[in-house]
Amino acid sequence: xxxxxxxxxxxxxxxxxxxxxxxxxxxxxxxxxxxxxxxxxxxxxxxxxxxxxxxxxxxxxxxxxxxxxxxxxxxxxxxxxxxxxxxxxxxxxxxxxxxxxxxxxxxxxxxx
Amino acid sequence: xxxxxxxxxxxxxxxxxxxxxxxxxxxxxxxxxxxxxxxxxxxxxxxxxxxxxxxxxxxxxxxxxxxxxxxxxxxxxxxxxxxxxxxxxxxxxxxxxxxxxxxxxxxxxxxxxxxxxxxxxxxxxxxxxxxxxxxxxxxxxxxxxxxxxxxxxxxxxxxxxxxxxxxxxxxxxxxxxxxxxxxxxxxxxxxxxxxxxxxxxxxxxxxxxxxxxxxxxxxxxxxxxxxxxxxxxxxxxxxxxxxxxxxxxxxxxxxxxxxxxxxxxxxxxxxxxxxxxxxxxxxxxxxxxxxxxxxxxxxxxxxxxxxxxxxxxxxxxxxxxxxxxxxxxxxxxxxxxxxxxxxxxxxxxxxxxxxxxxxxxxxxxxxxxxxxxxxxxxxxxxxxxxxxxxxxxxxxxxxxxxxxxxxxxxxxxxxxxxxxxxxxxxxxxxxxxxxxxxxxxxxxxxxxxxxxxxxxxxxxxxxxxxxxxxxxxxxxxxxxxxxxxxxxxxxxxxxxxxxxxxxxxxxxxxxxxxxxxxxxxxxxxxxxxxxxxxxxxxxxxxxxxxxxxxxxxxxxxxxxxxxxxxxxxxxxxxxxxxxxxxxxxxxxxxxxxxxxxxxxxxxxxxxxxxxxxxxxxxxxxxxxxxxxxxxxxxxxxxxxxxxxxxxxxxxxxxxxxxxxxxxxxxxxxxx
Amino acid sequence: xxxxxxxxxxxxxxxxxxxxxxxxxxxxxxxxxxxxxxxxxxxxxxxxxxxxxxxxxxxxxxxxxxxxxxxxxxxxxxxxxxxxxxxxxxxxxxxxxxxxxxxxxxxxxxxxxxxxxxxxxxxxxxxxxxxxxxxxxxxxxxxxxxxxxxxxxxxxxxxxxxxxxxxxxxxxx
Numbered sequence: 001x002x003x004x005x006x007x008x009x010x011x012x013x014x015x016x017x018x019x020x021x022x023x024x025x026x027x028x029x030x031x032x033x034x035x036x037x038x039x040x041x042x043x044x045x046x047x048x049x050x051x052x053x054x055x056x057x058x059x060x061x062x063x064x065x066x067x068x069x070x071x072x073x074x075x076x077x078x079x080x081x082x083x084x085x086x087x088x089x090x091x092x093x094x095x096x097x098x099x100x101x102x103x104x105x106x107x108x109x110x111x112x
Numbered sequence: 113x114x115x116x117x118x119x120x121x122x123x124x125x126x127x128x129x130x131x132x133x134x135x136x137x138x139x140x141x142x143x144x145x146x147x148x149x150x151x152x153x154x155x156x157x158x159x160x161x162x163x164x165x166x167x168x169x170x171x172x173x174x175x176x177x178x179x180x181x182x183x184x185x186x187x188x189x190x191x192x193x194x195x196x197x198x199x200x201x202x203x204x205x206x207x208x209x210x211x212x213x214x215x216x217x218x219x220x221x222x223x224x225x226x227x228x229x230x231x232x233x234x235x236x237x238x239x240x241x242x243x244x245x246x247x248x249x250x251x252x253x254x255x256x257x258x259x260x261x262x263x264x265x266x267x268x269x270x271x272x273x274x275x276x277x278x279x280x281x282x283x284x285x286x287x288x289x290x291x292x293x294x295x296x297x298x299x300x301x302x303x304x305x306x307x308x309x310x311x312x313x314x315x316x317x318x319x320x321x322x323x324x325x326x327x328x329x330x331x332x333x334x335x336x337x338x339x340x341x342x343x344x345x346x347x348x349x350x351x352x353x354x355x356x357x358x359x360x361x362x363x364x365x366x367x368x369x370x371x372x373x374x375x376x377x378x379x380x381x382x383x384x385x386x387x388x389x390x391x392x393x394x395x396x397x398x399x400x401x402x403x404x405x406x407x408x409x410x411x412x413x414x415x416x417x418x419x420x421x422x423x424x425x426x427x428x429x430x431x432x433x434x435x436x437x438x439x440x441x442x443x444x445x446x447x448x449x450x451x452x453x454x455x456x457x458x459x460x461x462x463x464x465x466x467x468x469x470x471x472x473x474x475x476x477x478x479x480x481x482x483x484x485x486x487x488x489x490x491x492x493x494x495x496x497x498x499x500x501x502x503x504x505x506x507x508x509x510x511x512x513x514x515x516x517x518x519x520x521x522x523x524x525x526x527x528x529x530x531x532x533x534x535x536x537x538x539x540x541x542x543x544x545x546x547x548x549x550x551x552x553x554x555x556x557x558x559x560x561x562x563x564x565x566x567x568x569x570x571x572x573x574x575x576x577x578x579x580x581x582x583x584x585x586x587x588x589x590x591x592x593x594x595x596x597x598x599x600x601x602x603x604x605x606x607x608x609x610x611x612x613x614x615x616x617x618x619x620x621x622x623x624x625x626x627x628x629x630x631x632x633x634x635x636x637x638x639x640x641x642x643x644x645x646x647x648x649x650x651x652x653x654x655x656x657x658x659x660x661x662x663x664x665x666x667x668x669x670x671x672x673x674x675x676x677x678x679x680x681x682x683x684x685x686x687x688x689x690x691x692x693x694x695x696x697x698x699x700x701x702x703x704x705x706x707x708x709x710x711x712x713x714x715x716x717x718x719x720x721x722x723x724x725x726x727x728x729x730x731x732x733x734x735x736x737x738x739x740x741x742x743x744x745x746x747x748x749x750x751x752x753x754x755x756x757x758x759x760x761x762x763x764x765x766x767x768x769x770x771x772x773x774x775x776x777x778x779x780x781x782x783x
Numbered sequence: 784x785x786x787x788x789x790x791x792x793x794x795x796x797x798x799x800x801x802x803x804x805x806x807x808x809x810x811x812x813x814x815x816x817x818x819x820x821x822x823x824x825x826x827x828x829x830x831x832x833x834x835x836x837x838x839x840x841x842x843x844x845x846x847x848x849x850x851x852x853x854x855x856x857x858x859x860x861x862x863x864x865x866x867x868x869x870x871x872x873x874x875x876x877x878x879x880x881x882x883x884x885x886x887x888x889x890x891x892x893x894x895x896x897x898x899x900x901x902x903x904x905x906x907x908x909x910x911x912x913x914x915x916x917x918x919x920x921x922x923x924x925x926x927x928x929x930x931x932x933x934x935x936x937x938x939x940x941x942x943x944x945x946x947x948x949x950x951x952x953x954x955x956x
Contacts, residue, residue: 014832014833015832015833015834015835015838016833016834016835016920018834018920018923018924019923019924019927019932019933022920023920026918026920029918030915032913032942033942034942034943034944035942035943035944036944036945037943037944037945037946038945053891054885054890054891054915055889055890055891055893056885056890066942067889067890068913068937068942069885069888069889069890069911069913070885070888070889070890070891070913071885071890071913071915072885072890072891072914072915073914073915074915086944088942090940090942091914091917091918091920091921092920092921092924092936093912093913093914093921093937093940094910094911094912094913094921094924094925094928094929094935094937095910095911095928095935095937095938096909096910096911096928096929096935097935097937097938098888098903098908098911100935100937100938101888101911101913101937103940103941103942105942105943106943108945671875671876673872673873674869674872674873676846676847676848676869676873677869679865679866679867679869679870680866681865
């Protein structure tokens with residue numbers, strides 16, 4: 001018998017079982033940021049908005065507006081945010097409502 | 113009945129002579145119309161005469177006076193019937209076509225005069241009853257056709273084409289004269305009926321010599337390979353109705369000659385005659401269509417296609433002679449019927465195609481396929497008519513080409529009935545070659561119809577073409593004839609069966625048409641089909657989906673977006689296939705035959721030619737001209753040069769010749 | 784130019800219902816309006832054995848005439864307008880459009896003389912799939928949302944870790 005056949009029988013089926021289960025390696029995919037709101041300051045928010053290469057972050061008064069649609073998952077905000085920004089792991093973001101992709105995070109922290 | 117046939121024939125000839133005379137007044141449009149009207153009347157008379165002749169199944173003889181070489185005898189024999197009908201049909205079609213095609217001019221006057229005489233001469237060839245009448249008629253036909261081709265003698269290529277036509281016609285004529293001379297001297301009579309009766313007593317070698325000479329001589333006129341080189345030179349340069357006349361009828365006179373010798377005058381010849389004929393026919397068919405595929409000039413393409421079809425007809429004749437020689441007389445007669453039927457069919461649709469090519473040339477000013485395109489929108493009715501002609505010549509049901517080629521294949525496939533295995537295999541090989549030509553012909557005609565009519569116009573002239581004032585009645589009549597000859601094939605074949613019965617003495621009616629309008633190939637239980645029912649069936653098969661569509665399509669508004677083109681910005685005519693590229697697969701496959709010469713010249717370094725023109729010259733090897741004709745011409749010239757000193761111009765030498773000849777004559781007389 | 788029909792509420796619902804009917808056999812045509820081809824690479828992987836979109840009843844087709852759904856990538860470069868609108872027009876109704884990737888949703892490139900920036904400035908988009916590029920799992924989720932076999936839970940997602948009262952975590956789909 002062909003070795004690839006036997007190998008396949010040994011290793012089993014490799015096709016993902018999505019949507020029944022989600023593969024574990026997706027945990028490490030680049031994804032949108034999540035924020036510790038109490039550690040966000042206005043200055044930090046401004047800096048993050050300025051540095052976002054995709055234009056996904058913007059500060060509107062006391063809120064940080066995150067456009068999940070524009071986010072590329074580059075992780076620059078995570079690197080710059082100190083501990084305020086983490087990878088949310090949210091990568092299943094398909095929606096029919098564009099507005100639902102625009103999230104608002106209140107800026108809880110203060111600059112001093 | 114016989115009186116009617118004779119009377120109609122004379123009426124046809126008289127009408128055509130009248131048409132020729134009326135043509136002299138063609139300096140004005142009324143003259144053209146008068147000539148056309150008389151020509152049409154003559155044509156109708158000829159058609160009627162031919163049909164009556166075929167149905168009646170027996171000939172009639174007309175004698176005119178007596179002269180130094182006997183009376184001018186005209187024997188209207190049944191074998192000529194299909195050709196007379198074809199002559200009449202072509203005459204009517206041309207007559208319907210002429211008024212809108214020809215400009216009133218002095219050149220037209222001469223042309224119509226000569227054309228009328230050519231019609232009469234062709235009729236005379238078909239009904240000639242003795243050798244002298246035949247030869248005089250033949251030569252008149254050749255000369256008048258030569259003048260026909262020269263209508264536009266100042267245009268390039270015309271003089272050369274006409275010259276080639278005449279030169280090779282004369283070579284053939286010499287051979288025909290020799291063949292008839294052998295027959296006349298060996299049988300002691302100039303009358304064709306008498307010759308046919310007595311030819312059986314000739315020795316085998318004289319018979320063989322006569323037949324081979326006739327085959328080659330008539331082969332020159334028919335356009336068999338390798339005697340064909342005048343066809344692609346002459347047919348394209350004649351006016352459209354002249355080309356139609358040449359391709360539709362004149363080459364069939366060569367076929368008539370071969371059939372006359374093979375089945376009537378020298379009937380019951382040995383098998384090798386048939387095999388030789390069949391071989392020439394099969395080779396002509398394959399080479400004809402292969403060279404046709406390389407042509408960009410529409411009329412040259414049609415000329416090569418004529419060579420291909422003549423090959424098919426002659427193959428049928430040859431196979432018929434072979435079967436007869438081996439005792440399978442029914443199949444032999446069947447194949448003779450096929451040859452006659454295909455001659456009729458090809459005459460009809462080739463005339464149609466040449467007339468339509470004339471319309472295209474008239475309205476766009478070009479015959480170059482690579483400059484045409486999109487004509488189906490500009491010339492809608494002509495496009496439909498041309499489509500019918502193309503489908504017919506590509507041998508697709510339900511038209512006449514399909515029926516005759518089916519019959520030919522069925523005849524050839526019965527090669528296994530011959531006792532000699534070798535001959536049987538040769539016949540089937542011929543069948544295979546004809547099958548190859550059938551496939552290539554479909555390719556060729558898809559290209560010949562698709563490139564000019566479909567797609568986008570490739571030149572300004574094609575985009576501005578218009579159908580106003582273009583002749584339509586003649587081609588339309590021929591399209592209807594194609595349909596009739598195909599769907600009404602049982603009727604036509606019954607008439608042709610009577611012709612064959614009169615010519616070869618075998619009646620195969622019960623083995624040709626069985627009840628329910630089915631055609632069978634001279635043998636029950638081999639195969640069979642009904643062209644009439646097939647046509648009805650095809651109509652039903654097309655109608656049922658249409659009915660379902662119209663009944664079941666959604667009632668509400670539907671959206672009709674444009675054709676999906678891949679999303680490109682705009683489609684340019686230069687993005688389409690050209691005629692040259694469309695034939696590329698064939699060219700690559702048969703490169704060993706074509707041996708093309710290619711020459712590429714760039715005026716700049718840019719391979720895409722953006723900063724300067726690129727010249728590409730492609731030429732197919734003219735095989736027969738270079739390796740057959742040119743050496744022969746050179747040999748003849750060498751001989752002539754060697755003989756030149758005889759004609760030195762010195763009077764004293766000439767007197768010496770006279771003296772020597774007188775002395776020799778005296779010695780001969782004395783002893 | 785080609786008319787893009789305005790959407791009414793009822794028409795929208797009917798269309799979604801129709802697309803849902805295609806849930807078991809949906810033909811997809813991808814249109815690239817100037818992307819970097821990362822989204823195309825992920826789309827191509829969908830046909831590979833690891834993700835195998837055929838088991839879900841989805842098929843790629845090259846001809847928009849055969850398509851039920853257009854997946855558009857790229858920031859809608861203006862030079863591709865003609866091709867995109869022709870493809871949209873050639874797709875028979877009922878049809879749906881999915882905008883795939885951050886570029887198609889308006890990220891990375893802003894609107895200027897050379898591009899529209901977001902696909903929904905040119906065509907009516909039914910489903911948006913963010914990502915750069917969206918992983919094939921995300922693409923599958925997007926397709927299943929488009930045909931109604933999965934619900935989209937984005938509305939309930941919160942990025943504020945301090946007030947995580949979301950009804951569903953983003954990983955449970």
